Amino acid sequence: MILPGDGIGPEIVEQAVAVLEAANSKFDLGLTFTEGKIGGAAIDAYGEPLTDETLEEARQCDAVLLGAVGGPKWDQLERDIRPEKGLLKIRSRLGLYANLRPAILYPQLAEASSLKPEVVSGLDILIVRELTGGIYFGEPRGIRTLENGEKQGFNTYVYSEFEIERIARTAFEAARKRNGKLCSVDKANVLEVTVLWREVLDRLAPEYPDVELSHMYVDNAAMQLVRAPKQFDVMVTGNMFGDILSDAAAMLTGSIGMLPSASLNESGFGLYEPCHGSAPDIAGQGVANPLATILSAAMMLRYSLDMGEAAAAIESAVSKVLDEGLRTADIVTDGAKKVTTAEMGAAVVAAF
Amino acid sequence: MILPGDGIGPEIVEQAVAVLEAANSKFDLGLTFTEGKIGGAAIDAYGEPLTDETLEEARQCDAVLLGAVGGPKWDQLERDIRPEKGLLKIRSRLGLYANLRPAILYPQLAEASSLKPEVVSGLDILIVRELTGGIYFGEPRGIRTLENGEKQGFNTYVYSEFEIERIARTAFEAARKRNGKLCSVDKANVLEVTVLWREVLDRLAPEYPDVELSHMYVDNAAMQLVRAPKQFDVMVTGNMFGDILSDAAAMLTGSIGMLPSASLNESGFGLYEPCHGSAPDIAGQGVANPLATILSAAMMLRYSLDMGEAAAAIESAVSKVLDEGLRTADIVTDGAKKVTTAEMGAAVVAAF
Ligand SMILES: CC(C)[C@H](C(=O)O)[C@@H](O)C(=O)O
Numbered sequence: 025m026i027l028p029g030d031g032i033g034p035e036i037v038e039q040a041v042a043v044l045e046a047a048n049s050k051f052d053l054g055l056t057f058t059e060g061k062i063g064g065a066a067i068d069a070y071g072e073p074l075t076d077e078t079l080e081e082a083r084q085c086d087a088v089l090l091g092a093v094g095g096p097k098w099d100q101l102e103r104d105i106r107p108e109k110g111l112l113k114i115r116s117r118l119g120l121y122a123n124l125r126p127a128i129l130y131p132q133l134a135e136a137s138s139l140k141p142e143v144v145s146g147l148d149i150l151i152v153r154e155l156t157g158g159i160y161f162g163e164p165r166g167i168r169t170l171e172n173g174e175k176q177g178f179n180t181y182v183y184s185e186f187e188i189e190r191i192a193r194t195a196f197e198a199a200r201k202r203n204g205k206l207c208s209v210d211k212a213n214v215l216e217v218t219v220l221w222r223e224v225l226d227r228l229a230p231e232y233p234d235v236e237l238s239h240m241y242v243d244n245a246a247m248q249l250v251r252a253p254k255q256f257d258v259m260v261t262g263n264m265f266g267d268i269l270s271d272a273a274a275m276l277t278g279s280i281g282m283l284p285s286a287s288l289n290e291s292g293f294g295l296y297e298p299c300h301g302s303a304p305d306i307a308g309q310g311v312a313n314p315l316a317t318i319l320s321a322a323m324m325l326r327y328s329l330d331m332g333e334a335a336a337a338i339e340s341a342v343s344k345v346l347d348e349g350l351r352t353a354d355i356v357t358d359g360a361k362k363v364t365t366a367e368m369g370a371a372v373v374a375a376f
Numbered sequence: 377m378i379l380p381g382d383g384i385g386p387e388i389v390e391q392a393v394a395v396l397e398a399a400n401s402k403f404d405l406g407l408t409f410t411e412g413k414i415g416g417a418a419i420d421a422y423g424e425p426l427t428d429e430t431l432e433e434a435r436q437c438d439a440v441l442l443g444a445v446g447g448p449k450w451d452q453l454e455r456d457i458r459p460e461k462g463l464l465k466i467r468s469r470l471g472l473y474a475n476l477r478p479a480i481l482y483p484q485l486a487e488a489s490s491l492k493p494e495v496v497s498g499l500d501i502l503i504v505r506e507l508t509g510g511i512y513f514g515e516p517r518g519i520r521t522l523e524n525g526e527k528q529g530f531n532t533y534v535y536s537e538f539e540i541e542r543i544a545r546t547a548f549e550a551a552r553k554r555n556g557k558l559c560s561v562d563k564a565n566v567l568e569v570t571v572l573w574r575e576v577l578d579r580l581a582p583e584y585p586d587v588e589l590s591h592m593y594v595d596n597a598a599m600q601l602v603r604a605p606k607q608f609d610v611m612v613t614g615n616m617f618g619d620i621l622s623d624a625a626a627m628l629t630g631s632i633g634m635l636p637s638a639s640l641n642e643s644g645f646g647l648y649e650p651c652h653g654s655a656p657d658i659a660g661q662g663v664a665n666p667l668a669t670i671l672s673a674a675m676m677l678r679y680s681l682d683m684g685e686a687a688a689a690i691e692s693a694v695s696k697v698l699d700e701g702l703r704t705a706d707i708v709t710d711g712a713k714k715v716t717t718a719e720m721g722a723a724v725v726a727a728f
């Protein structure tokens with residue numbers, strides 16, 4: 025199912041769908057597409073950011089490709105009907121607890137990083153973020169008025185063992201397929217919930233003797249990502265810390281417009297979306313970078329649809345257009361060929 | 377009061393005290409010192425990371441200079457008697473809610489950063505972190521066993537209006553004295569407690585018409601710190617986000633061994649400590665950088681003791697030794713004079 029969403033969402037998803045259609049005919053994949061609304065687009069059409077009907081349709085599909093949600097147009101709405109709630113609802117109701125966010129520096133784009141080349145060249149980190157628990161969903165939550173008339177806001181950061189265990193297993197298994205290093209990030213010197221997190225990781229570690237597990241406090245992890253990011257292979261952490269660290273890690277590459285993500289449930293069903301947001305400031309101008317969404321589509325073929333060959337073909341087509349010097353505005357440098365969203369999409373299709 | 381703490385704490389504090397003594401005689405400040413134990417040192421001596429007696433002694437003083445706490449020696453202890461609890465106790469019991477963490481790039485040390493020079497040259501951010509509330513201290517908290525036998529960890533992220541208001545005022549006032557820009561960091565698209573945070577900041581803004589207030593989500597803030605940190609002047613945020621962002625910001629400079637911090641209460645009483653930790657791996661070797669602690673001592677003179685002239689003299693002495701090319705191991709580069717902790721301290725005293 026295709027959920028374009030808001031801002032640049034429709035533009036970039038259009039290109040990704042074109043690439044999927046090219047893969048569809050070349051590899052005879054037999055893909056069919058349905059489309060739905062999420063976020064602000066759904067609020068405008070139905071008064072809520074994700075209807076139960078759209079949710080059910082998504083559940084019936086084999087996978088979901090999403091653009092992005094949100095924008096200033098919906099910022100003044102009541103909290104419960106904000107665009108973001110649509111995203112949180114689909115993640116939670118479809119049980120998409122395993123969010124995989126790669127932070128990869130494409131050699132062709134090494135210059136785009138704000139970090140020194142020697143610090144980031146060859147960077148390849150996978151952040152595994154728990155996505156359906158933690159403080160994002162913990163109860164009780166809200167804003168109450170105290171006896172003295174003062175308001176108080178509160179949220180609950182909560183994880184139970186099974187939630188930690190399943191995301192930990194996802195991360196151990198990912199590390200096993202990569203370089204065998206897993207760094208679990210917590211704040212166990214302050215927060216009890218992450219003391220339990222650390223305990224569960226340590227309990228599982230003997231089952232993965234080929235993976236080297238380490239623990240790091242979140243403040244130090246933020247520092248180490250800036251100082252020497254190549255020390256990491258796979259990082260695993262909760263929903264909130266994962267939100268922060270994965271964005272920082274993505275930005276290390278300087279080309280967040282290139283980074284895909286997958287959010288999976290227990291059975292491999294997944295939602296695929298670019299790491300970046302809806303960028304309302306450049307929406308509708310045809311200048312957004314569609315590559316993160318195109319690469320998300322490739323991830324979708326690989327992880328949820330078992331079409332690894334087609335996925336690899338998309339990825340190498342992307343690499344080829346980068347080699348050819350094609351760049352959208354966000355990653356353009358001197359001497360490169362600046363292209364629009366549609367031109368970039370067409371180039372990937374042509375490179376097939 | 378002097379609380380050297382653990383790891384490199386005693387070594388670096390020794391140098392800072394030597395500098396304070398030099399300032400004491402040169403400017404006739406009339407300073408007197410008492411010393412106490414905190415963290416692992418206090419656990420070893422008294423079985424707890426901060427005794428009520430030490431706390432009372434600190435309260436009687438005009439200010440506290442602290443080294444750092446923690447180390448592997450105490451990592452296996454019960455949660456309640458870990459070194460960090462001493463730090464959390466003194467912050468909380470003395471009401472030191474306003475944590476000021478500057479992230480400044482010293483021009484002499486521009487090369488030390490992992491970021492490109494043009495991204496960080498001239499960097500000068502002040503992070504104002506709430507230090508006695510939020511999820512660090514919220515109740516209920518703990519690890520419980522559910523009916524199905526599974527364990528569940530939980531913490532509470534809570535702020536009431538007065539807590540937000542007082543730290544916001546600290547930040548608005550700091551921005552007023554600097555470049556008039558304040559960025560408040562929250563996650564108001566997900567967490568109700570930070571919806572209240574944003575409301576309070578917006579409510580106070582009209583009282584500071586000379587300050588330009590903006591809001592940013594914490595994931596975006598982490599990204600922007602990596603991408604273009606010079607866009608920030610003052611940032612204000614809660615305890616947990618402040619912990620993460622201030623460490624990331626400090627690391628942007630590449631020389632966290634240079635960065636001081638102040639933690640103040642309503643009446644200007646303060647605890648001063650370096651931004652970095654106890655670095656147990658290099659403790660006792662005489663190689664640690666004492667400058668963050670020396671600069672913390674300067675902040676102490678300025679903010680809590682109203683001795684701005686002596687503070688400025690210390691700061692310019694530090695600048696002078698950097699100009700002379702003196703560097704401890706953490707910031708050494710080709711062509712610089714590598715010095716020990718004690719040599720660096722002595723050089724600052726001599727530069728007076
Ligand atoms: C839009 C927002 C609710 C979301 C999150 O915080 O999870 C986004 O930042 C992300 O990381 O996908």
Ligand SMILES: CC(C)[C@H](C(=O)O)[C@@H](O)C(=O)O
Nearest residue numbers: 213214243446460463464619
């Ligand atoms: C040691 C730890 C409890 C502390 C904190 O998290 O506040 C430290 O990281 C800091 O930032 O001062």
